[in-house]
Amino acid sequence: MDKRFTLRFTATKDRQLLREALGEWRISKRALTAIKFEGGLLTVNGVERNVRHPLQIGDLVEVKFPPEEKSEGLVVEYGSLRIVYEDEAILVLDKPAHQSTIPSREHPTKSIANDVCGYFEQKGLASTVHVVTRLDRDTSGLLCIAKHAHIHHLTGLAQRGGEISREYEAIVHGHVVVDKQSIVAPIGRKDTSIIEREVREDGQFAHTDVTVLSRFDIHGEPMTHIRLKLHTGRTHQIRVHMAYLGHPLVGDELYGGKRTYINRQALHCVSLQMLHPLTSESLKFSSPLMADMKYLLNR
Template structure:
């Protein structure tokens, strides 16, 4: 199997091209092998997509021959209702026809919420896509809390989002963070495995609880230091699962809440947000299958604490 993707000025629909490698295989079976979801096929059929073999439109029951050129045109996407198009500044680390990797500042939501309905990354990406003439909406692959800074990944199309979801379940998307926490951690390395669920008394707060979802975080100490006599530790964290507030909850659970994280027991004396930054993101590209690795430096507010 080989494939490529294209966008052209005449047709803004996302298009994938494949080369058939089995005689007699039904187009439906080949599309499943190429990881085109049933949902995508339904959208292609009813929402303005197109399936062609050697340039001629065919249905999914068409029998393929080795060397047939299959083209899949996905329908244009419409943004979610309530997602306002805005044109804020984006810090683009990497971009191609499939993926957008951004460096998110602190104090900006990834997606709109009731408290912050505008000025999110998603709002700005909608505007960015519109300026590119891209018939797509925002598909967040790796999300960050509003006050967490660093790398996040967005898929430019529903099919790419589907492929990235499969990759995440296989462990082919990896993120590492750096944080500054209260106190000195006793061990240079530890693995925290503790289930996380929503706190009964809050719609926002999470906690470690027996009936929670499995959550696993590895913690490596980078530096133990003190600011104005207060002990702190600079740590690096690897996520094996992606639960809401996972790092914040786990570090609070082991008695070392993040500096600035007043929701989970941290103090805001030295910084006005949780001191947490996504420093690295590695993934397998959903189309080329190349392994890609991105890094991001700590923001000034965290760096300032470390320099004290």
């Protein structure tokens, strides 16, 4: 059985070269190179053709992408995954706190990527992990993974076009005074750290919307429950922007928060909206807060 990821298209223009049609169908030049040299296949009406083949209206074009191999350093593991949605193109997961999205030097195993590799292996998919929306190790909630490089290419186009929307809920120190506000402040790496980021003039453009959900106190210490919408996806964006505002996330010691009541930053991706990369169907997923954040809100 051929396990290669396959897409089918119908030609709509007479005498159009196959290469031009594939470009209109958003098949990247990189994918075409891989198809040519790494075991893929292009057929027109069941006959193998090259990209210079002229099409006729109604021709059935089949694109078989080459089998994918995981990165050498990515260990296959078989941990449990909280699957919210799955089809031939994407996998949407609900990530727990204290689990990395991808392996790192400090945490080379037991990441979401390790477990997804094992899951794909068990399902017999000739594919590897392509993270579309990534979460920090101690952030919980929704994340999306593309099952194939071409799907990752399409979701990358969607992200650059602002067509993938994520919303988070967080608990921060202090009472945020303004009910609704936008933080537009560039973010870059801090000169004295390889991990920490900060708002700085030479940083990358970053935009976060903040809405206050409730203000409360725990043992006289003011806190605010907020909802955040990301318009950009910079590393540590929410954590940096809220610290810049003077309201670091509760539990976020890296950016000035305290772990008196929770042993990680109180941040959860509650909503993910996107158009399906193949069908353009509108998809919306939601995830309830984890128990540790609920506990803070109910004290």
